[in-house]
Amino acid sequence: MAHTTRPRASVGSRPLLLTKLHPPARRDHTIVRERLVQSLRASVGVKLTVLAAPAGCGKTTLLGTWRDVEETLPVAWLTLDEGDNDPVVLWLHIVEALRRVCPNAVERVRPPASAARVVDVVVRQLLNEVAEQQDVVLILDDFHRLSAGSARDSIAWLIEHAPPTLHVVLGTRSEPALPLGTMRVRGELLELRAHELAFTEEEAAALLNGALGLDLAPEDVDRLVERIEGWPAGVYLAGLSLAGVVDRHAFVSSYGGTSRHVVDFLVDEVLDAHDAQTQSLMLRSSILDRLSGSLCDAVLESDDSARLLRRLARTNLFLLPLDDAGEWYRFHHLFAQLLRVELEHREPGITQTLHLRAYAWHRSRGFVDEAIKHAQQAGAYGEARDVIAGAWLKTASAGRHATVLAWVDGFPPELSRTDPSLLLIRAWMSSLAGAREEAAAAITQLEQLHWDGEPPLADGCGSLEASLATLRGAFAWGDVGTARTNALRAVELVPAGSPIRPAATWSLATACYFRDELDAAERWFDETVQLAGPDERWLLTTSALAYRSLIAAERGSRGAQRSLADGAADVAREHGLEEIAGEVHVAVGLALEADGDIEAALESLERAVTVLRRGQPLDLALALICHARVLRAARRDVDASAAVAEAAATIDSCADPGTLRRRLEALEPRPLPHDVDADLSRRELVVLRMLKGSLSERDIGRELYLSHNTVHSHTKSIYRKLGVSSRKQAVQRGVMLGLL
Amino acid sequence: MESRATRGGTYRLVVRGELDDRFAYLFNGMELERIAGTTVLSGDVVDQAQLHGYIARVEELGLELVSISQTAEHVT
Numbered sequence: 001m002a003h004t005t006r007p008r009a010s011v012g013s014r015p016l017l018l019t020k021l022h023p024p025a026r027r028d029h030t031i032v033r034e035r036l037v038q039s040l041r042a043s044v045g046v047k048l049t050v051l052a053a054p055a056g057c058g059k060t061t062l063l064g065t066w067r068d069v070e071e072t073l074p075v076a077w078l079t080l081d082e083g084d085n086d087p088v089v090l091w092l093h094i095v096e097a098l099r100r101v102c103p104n105a106v107e108r109v110r111p112p113a114s115a116a117r118v119v120d121v122v123v124r125q126l127l128n129e130v131a132e133q134q135d136v137v138l139i140l141d142d143f144h145r146l147s148a149g150s151a152r153d154s155i156a157w158l159i160e161h162a163p164p165t166l167h168v169v170l171g172t173r174s175e176p177a178l179p180l181g182t183m184r185v186r187g188e189l190l191e192l193r194a195h196e197l198a199f200t201e202e203e204a205a206a207l208l209n210g211a212l213g214l215d216l217a218p219e220d221v222d223r224l225v226e227r228i229e230g231w232p233a234g235v236y237l238a239g240l241s242l243a244g245v246v247d248r249h250a251f252v253s254s255y256g257g258t259s260r261h262v263v264d265f266l267v268d269e270v271l272d273a274h275d276a277q278t279q280s281l282m283l284r285s286s287i288l289d290r291l292s293g294s295l296c297d298a299v300l301e302s303d304d305s306a307r308l309l310r311r312l313a314r315t316n317l318f319l320l321p322l323d324d325a326g327e328w329y330r331f332h333h334l335f336a337q338l339l340r341v342e343l344e345h346r347e348p349g350i351t352q353t354l355h356l357r358a359y360a361w362h363r364s365r366g367f368v369d370e371a372i373k374h375a376q377q378a379g380a381y382g383e384a385r386d387v388i389a390g391a392w393l394k395t396a397s398a399g400r401h402a403t404v405l406a407w408v409d410g411f412p413p414e415l416s417r418t419d420p421s422l423l424l425i426r427a428w429m430s431s432l433a434g435a436r437e438e439a440a441a442a443i444t445q446l447e448q449l450h451w452d453g454e455p456p457l458a459d460g461c462g463s464l465e466a467s468l469a470t471l472r473g474a475f476a477w478g479d480v481g482t483a484r485t486n487a488l489r490a491v492e493l494v495p496a497g498s499p500i501r502p503a504a505t506w507s508l509a510t511a512c513y514f515r516d517e518l519d520a521a522e523r524w525f526d527e528t529v530q531l532a533g534p535d536e537r538w539l540l541t542t543s544a545l546a547y548r549s550l551i552a553a554e555r556g557s558r559g560a561q562r563s564l565a566d567g568a569a570d571v572a573r574e575h576g577l578e579e580i581a582g583e584v585h586v587a588v589g590l591a592l593e594a595d596g597d598i599e600a601a602l603e604s605l606e607r608a609v610t611v612l613r614r615g616q617p618l619d620l621a622l623a624l625i626c627h628a629r630v631l632r633a634a635r636r637d638v639d640a641s642a643a644v645a646e647a648a649a650t651i652d653s654c655a656d657p658g659t660l661r662r663r664l665e666a667l668e669p670r671p672l673p674h675d676v677d678a679d680l681s682r683r684e685l686v687v688l689r690m691l692k693g694s695l696s697e698r699d700i701g702r703e704l705y706l707s708h709n710t711v712h713s714h715t716k717s718i719y720r721k722l723g724v725s726s727r728k729q730a731v732q733r734g735v736m737l738g739l740l
Numbered sequence: 741m742e743s744r745a746t747r748g749g750t751y752r753l754v755v756r757g758e759l760d761d762r763f764a765y766l767f768n769g770m771e772l773e774r775i776a777g778t779t780v781l782s783g784d785v786v787d788q789a790q791l792h793g794y795i796a797r798v799e800e801l802g803l804e805l806v807s808i809s810q811t812a813e814h815v816t
Contacts, residue, residue, distance in 0.1 A: 055802035173799055233802055259777040261757025263801060337766065337800050345762040 019290060019322035019330075021097050023077040023139075024064035029211045029236075029317045032065050033058075033203055039192060040066045040169075044073060044135055046190045048159055048183060049169040050176060053194040055334040056233025059171040061317070062197070063139050074101035075137040080145050081289070083369060086402035087151040091122050098126070098138065105133045121579050123158055131163035143172035151402075152177065198230030212239045220252045227256050233334055234262040236317060241269035267338045274312075281308050283346065285331075286339035287354050287377075289370070292328050298361040299354050352378050363387060368395070369403070376410045384411070385421055389458040392425050393499060401433045420451045421458035424467055428459075431475045434614060434705075439475070443468065459500045466493035470500050473507030476514075478617040478654030484511035491524075502531040502540050513547055514618055514658035522551050539581060542571040546587035553590050565591040582611035586623050589630065598634050605630055609643075613705055621650040621660050629667050638740055642689040649682035679721055685739060687714040692731050692740055750812040751791060753781040756804040766797050778806060784814075 026032075040062070043049040051059045060079075067075045076097040084090040099106045109125045130136060146152040156178055159168050170176055183189040199207070201218075204225045208214045216224075228234035238255070245251045255265060271279050285296045285305075293306025310326050313319045318335035322328040331339065343351065355378035362371035363383075368391045375384035384407075392404050408422050408429075416422045423446045430439035451464050461467045466489075473487030487508035494504045509524030525544040532540035549564035565587040571577070572584045589604030605627040612620040624647035631640035647664055651657045680688065690700040701711040719725060722733045734740040753767075758774040768790070770783035785791045791808075798805050 054804075055800055057802075231802065259758050261755075261759050261779070261803070263803075264757070264759045264763070333800055334802050337797075341762050341765055344765040 016092060016096060017083075019328050020079045020081065020093055021077060021100065022079075022322050022324075023067050023075075024060055024320055025324075026065055026068050027317065028314060029207070030061060030065060031203065031206045031211055032069065033062060036062050036192065036196070037066045037069060039190070039196070041070070042190055043137060043167050043169055046167065047162055047164075047188040048178070049167065049190040049192075050180065051169070051171045051192045051197070052175055053173070053192070053197045055173055056231060056332070057194055057197040058232040059197065060141055060320075061232075063141060063169065063171055067139065070137075073135055073137055075139060076101045077139050078141070080140055080142045082145055082147075082406075083403065084145070085147055085149055085151045085406070086400050087154050088400050089403065090146075090151045090154070094138070094140075095122070095126065098130075098136065102133060102136050105129050105136060123154060123161075127158070127161055127163060127166070130166045133165055135165050135167065137167045137169060139169045139171070141171040143170040143176055144174045148177070149402075197232065199225060199232050199235050200230070201225055204230070204235050207235060208239045208242075212243065214239060214242050214248060216242070216248055216252070220249055223252055223256050228262050231262070233332070234266075237262060237266040237270060240273065240316065241266045244269065244273040263334075263338055267342055271342065277302075277304070278308050278312060281305055282312070282331075283339055283343040284350070284354055286336045286343055287351055288358060290322060290328055290330050295358070295361050299357045301357070356380060359383060369407075372407050372410065381411055381415055385419065385458075388425065389421055392428075392458060396429060396432060401429045405429050405433075417445060418449065420446060420449055420464060423449070424464075424471075425458050427471055431471065436477060439471075443471065460498040461494060461500060463493060466490060466495075466498075466504075467500070470494055470504045470507060473511065474503050476511065476616060476618055479656045480511055480514045480618065480654075480658035481656040483507065484515065487511050499535070502528050502535070502537055505531065506540050506544060509544065509547065510618075511658075513551070514622075514660065516659045518551050518554065522548060525551075538571055538575040539577055542568045542575075542577055542581050542584055545571065546581065546583040549587040549591065550583075553587075553594065558594055561587075561594060562591045579611060582608045582615055582623060583619055584608075585611065586626055590626060593630050593633075598630065601630050602627075602634060610703075613703060617650050617654050618657065618660065621647050621654070621657065621664075624650065625660070625663050625667055632667075642685065642740070645682050645685040645689075649686060652682065680718060680739065684714050684718050684721070687711060688718050688730065688734050688739060691715065691718070691727050692734070747788065748784065748786045748790075748814045749810045750783065750814075751785045751794075752807075752809050752811050753794060753798065754806040754808075755779050755781070755798055756806055759803075766801075767794055770794070782811070 040049065051063065053059055063077075067077060076094075078093050078097040080090075084093065095106050095109055106126065106129060109122060109129055140155070143155075146155070155168075159178060162168065180189060180191075184191075201222055205216075205218070205221045208216055208221055208224075224235060224238050228238065242248050242251060255262075258265065271282065274282070281296060281300060281302075284300050285291045288295065288299065291309065293309055296305035296309065297303055306327075309319070309329055313321050313326070313329055318332040319329050320332065322330055330336075340351075355374045359371050359374035359378060359380060362368075362374060368387060371387050372384050375381070375387065388404075388407050392407075395404050404425060408416055408426050411419070411422060416426070423442050427439050427442035427446065430436075430442060446464060446468060449464070457464065457467055459467055459470075461470075469486045469490035471486075473483050473490045476483035487504065487510075490504035491508050494501050505524050506528045509521050509528060512518075512521035512524060525548050528540055528544040529548075531537075532544065545564050545568035549561050549568060552558075552560035552564055565584075568581075568584045569588050572581050578584070585604045585608035589601045589608060592598075592601035592604060605623065608623040609620070609627055612623050624643050628640045628643035628647060631637075631643060644664070644667070651660050651664060654660070686704065687700065690703065695703065697711045697715060698708045700706075701708045704711065706714075715727075715730075718730055722730055722737075724730045724733050731740065753770075756778055758777060759772065759779040761772055763779075764770060764772045764781075767781050767783075770781045773780045773782070781794070785794070795805070795808070
């Protein structure tokens, strides 16, 4: 199966960024906007609350003050960023955010190990748990930073399926891509928009004269609010500017008399209110997404940043503390942009140097994501590539394929299309993610490079041929012969010390297994375990143990079969691989069957099939054949026939299924159901079987790894062939014809 | 090969409020003009991704976007 080549599977390497879970603290300048807090209290009556308004409308501050004064409800907080476009990262943080406010609700929820399983496993589990709890609010701030893709889709799914006890609150600059219209009609939606978030004169006075103590005349406050149209960030900028001004009335009048934009007019004044050292800190650290004293010292080559940051955070709401210890901060995005404009104006071209220093600081501390990003922004592409080469295997084994792909996408196209290391990483990531065409495209580009050695590639190989052979051997895509040829070459070429050596031996072992060359398979699986175990390559280890158990079963060695299956299951459980390593469930299922525990065996095999529907076709067919055999033994003939039909369809899709077809035929003494039915194709039979259940077409597509459209056209074709016009009739007719 | 996503052109973005020339830095060298209480950014955009980047920049600054228009299409 695809995932098995994932080199490292340590779940301990998951990157939890605690600063994202830190709700904004209330500070001296924060005003509590009572009318809006009251509106937000109604969140508990609806499924979804949306604060949709432009930058600087005070969304984050409002949500933070509401969370502060909310006494009756647990309110979980998560600030989203671009990294959350990786669903594994996103759900890791959501689970942790909820755990912090209601530990019981997520006690049994396992953090995600693979992007493919996020919605199926983590989100469903989470919803089941939350449904049994009291009300809980989940605030996702900066929702606009999620782009279209599986992470954002998983949030939409969450909201659609949320139990009445879960209330999601989104802070966003742009309209979220959710079916708001429907929810509005059903009364499931609470919305706060820019016009509601604009400051009233009273609120502006509370900020300017109350919190900031500016002592402005009421007509000056009114004039500012009118000129700035109540835009909270603008009013606050004006307040900060006015702090250093003696004749405030004159200042307000002169501002009122220009047509300059407030952000343009005021940034100089805001900066001028500080000493030169603080100004320099604000300007130069504006290139950072998150800042600490130590990081700023490195970027500015200074030594007093921690103190300056603490002081600045007390008097400037645009610098937000990200923890209670006063260590990490971030600038309000809008303010950071203004500072960057000013930085470029005052010190043109310096950002490259600053990014380089930021890269060095992050790299030396093991902050891989940030190191890569800053190196890329500095144009130091060689450095960025080196960091990626050192980190991608570990990151990918934690299931974070999307993260690694985003790193590769951060290079200019002319580089990412010509650099062998980057292309190779793209090929591995696409293969692991099941994106066959993208993987093939990257491999083709690699071949066209005619790259010949030196320096070693990102996988520790000195030769492109060795890397490609391993890649092609590990991902058979239903072609055992080709996989075996490549795996043989890989084992010959990949040097013993290379981190992909165990992937090469595993590839050869599986190719042998699917050709019934059991002695050779056993030898190579054994070598894989020897290499992968000490190197903590848990996925390869558990997979190799599982296959060895299957081999022992075929030889009738019951004792070895059972202990190897147990060993595989232990490794999978310990390292969070149960939702990835489908072959482990096959081995466990067959061992249970040998023990006579048929019900437990069927449960394991069902799980194997579910997991492997997203894996490689050969593994899926194997699991289905085993499942069918045990189902038949349990006299569940209808289910057995469906499993046989799906196995046959899967094998049909393989260019070279090895000995799988023979194994299937050995199992099936009677003609396959498609010979006696109303001419349904095997794939249609599988879909018909799923139509019997309660899944929607979209969910069936997800289960079968087909697009919604494909499932829909199968369904239409089933209706036509059976002469029916509804799902219910199709199932009835299927039962009548003995298809179900 | 020319596709919708790779099509560039000359664009004109109008935002409310007058901005100093130094803001052109955020818009990758587009020309910046102040006209009657608005700022007009105009220049070449290589593809749709860059155009959306500029719109995001406007959004990040909390600026009010008045209009966007294409004044010429690039033929490659």
